[in-house]
Amino acid sequence: MTLLVQAQVAQAARDTVAGWPIASFIATNPLAPHEATRFDDAAAPGTHLTLPVEAYRAAFASGRITRDDLVLALRARGAELRDVPPFTGALAHLTPDDVLIEDMLHADTPPAPAPATPTDPVADLVVPWLAAFLDPDPQWQLPERGRGFYAAWRALATHDPRLSRPARRRLRDAPEQASAAIAACFTAWDTRETDRVALLKAELAALPGWTGYLKWRGEHDGDIDLTEYLAVRLTVRLLLDLPPTEAQP
Structure with a gap:
């Protein structure tokens, strides 16, 4: 025993x-x-491998993260964006990158639950x-x-x-x-x-x-x-x- x-x-x-x-x-x-595990699968339930959204937005506001950085990250995660045509309207000419970056920077995020x-x-x-x-x-x-x-x-x-x-x-x-x-x-x-x-x-x-x-x-x-x-x-x-x-x- x-x-x-x-x-x-x-x-x-x-x-x-x-x-x-x-x-x-x-x-x-x-x-x-x-080390041999996928990054997204390495954390135990209830833990986080990334910073809160607010921290990334603050880094963008301070210039630590640039728009070019975000574009590179988006293209790395979704190469199909390169083939999506821009949206042209009466008031704006927006690429898919523009839309997604605006969403990352300004969309509302649900409040994080209070830690127990x-x-x-x-x-x-x-x-x-x-x-x-x-x-x-x-x-x-x-x-x-x-x-x-x-x-x-x-x-x-x-x-x-x-x-x-x-x-x-x-x-x-x-x-x-x-x-x-x-x-x-x-x-x-x-x-x-x-x-x-x-x-x-x-x-x-x-x-x-x-x-x-x-x-x-x-x-x-x-x-x-x-x-x-x-x-x-x-x-x-x-x-x-x-x-x-x-x-x-």
Whole structure:
């Protein structure tokens, strides 16, 4: 079971780009694992690969984008425009480029929906432990740190007042090993074998900054890995009686 869970974690983290620590940060392209994917298909649902229309219009107004730029872009996307004759009327002589550029610059755009700001009780409980483990105060070392992130958290979180007393009692019976803890969560949620990688991937996507850094940390320092992180996240969800993060379609 241990090897199977670790293989599932590795598969779920395949598209995660390792992120350097802030002190020695190196910019990485989050779409690097998708270099062979079409640009329009690379983004996850709910994300955007382009700027809002207003930003492009402001760039045109400032001269950063010129009319010639727009014409070139239009011809690249629709070569058939070259064969469309201009429209000549009593007051105007308009080419297809003119019509489309006017539409891009002045047509009304529907208002963007207000971004949702959901709370994340799992992050609220997990992130402080991550911070204490990864960047310990020189005057105070996290007890049990040498046993690994999941084991240290399991030993100490039974005293965390942010968890209810029943949850803390249940935590005492949680598996001692991270892989076993993940497997126990799968069992509790009756997660099908075919859905487990998608579940893990959704949990990793919940805090992408932390996930990228933990992947880097596991590859370089080796004191924590994504299996331990996921074991804590999933166990916290179970203790809070929350379902796993819903996988994106």
